[in-house]
Amino acid sequence: MLQATDLACLKGDRLLFRGLALTLGPGEMLRVAGPNGVGKTSLLRLLTGLTQPEAGEVSWHGTALRRSREDFHRALLYLGHSAALNDLLTPLENLHFACAAAGDADVDEEACMQALVRIGLARQLDLPARVLSQGQRRRVGLARLFLSFHRPLWILDEPFTALDVDAVADLAATLSDHCAAGGTVVLTTHQEAPFARAPQVLNLGAYAC
Template identity: 80%
Template sequence: MLAVSELACLKGDRLLFRGLSFSLEPGELLRVAGPNGVGKTSLLRLLAGLTQPEAGEVRWHGTPLARAREDFHRGLLYLGHAAALNDLLTPLENLRFACAAAGDEAEETACVRALERIGLAAQLDLPARVLSQGQRRRVGLARLFLSAARPLWILDEPFTALDVNAVADLAATLSAHCEAGGAVMLTTHQEAPFARAPRVLDLGGRAC
């Protein structure tokens, strides 16, 4: 599905990693590990096409990403660590807008169910500006329940600010996505009850 070869990443004038090669196949859950500052978020942003590598190549189903970008983005759901919300809109309005912007059809009832499932039943009609950071994070995570058709999920710290029940539900959702033939790549500092232990890509030994 996704193949990375000899990847190098610069942040400013600092080389975060180089010579990084790995693959991600359908059905796999890959956790990117390592201490803070080693390049975990930078790697996810690079794979999502938000930044460019200093060296190396990323292939999507065998085709270089530069030639498969449109197909790749149709198959990708990327959720960064920061919530990207319009403070004047409600969680429901923000979720529907995000889905529409990504080209995903999401009926209002499905969005309401997703927000309720992530623990925002009482905040559906509040403006986003009054939400806590954890609640803002949950609005974005609700997209996971509406994006089963996108095979590749790349998630930066998805379990942050979730309670035990929400962590368990989200872990089950990620596991089910993999069991259905999708793939998940994530960073997390938290333990989660996945159906199967994730494969680990440890960047710690590659820090420069």
């Protein structure tokens, strides 16, 4: 269970939001909504423990993140805006390295190849990442979803950006399947997606300062 209690977020000298609370259990999906600049990405970074709140606390299964950081990060898959690719490596090499760096040493190159093909990069497997479009770079990161069902918590920042209709449908099905299997998903998106069940919606604007 992911919980946030009385969260406040300060960015620079500006208080973005305060008084935010949420509780998400197994099988639940939350869409964080609100206008640009309201703090959606900042909230996701608080929920992942990458940044600290100005006030309040985030906890995982009843334990504050600051006291359970290693266990929490083993349970978490976070995909932010940045593709974080090595431009000299291929998509296959980048994905395999990312899985290994995250501790998923049992994910082999064949599994990585299948994930990249599924996300629509069959023709780009052996190209250096520097020649990929922004949309293709994004897909390399998203391919990790197909290899991360063992991680119960997925936190995703605009995962549908630059995907075509078929890829959006496939990704929505993957997120729905993860929840159906007992996983938890938090995401931001400006796009409509065909989820099996409509996600809960958190309007961050209601907490804006």
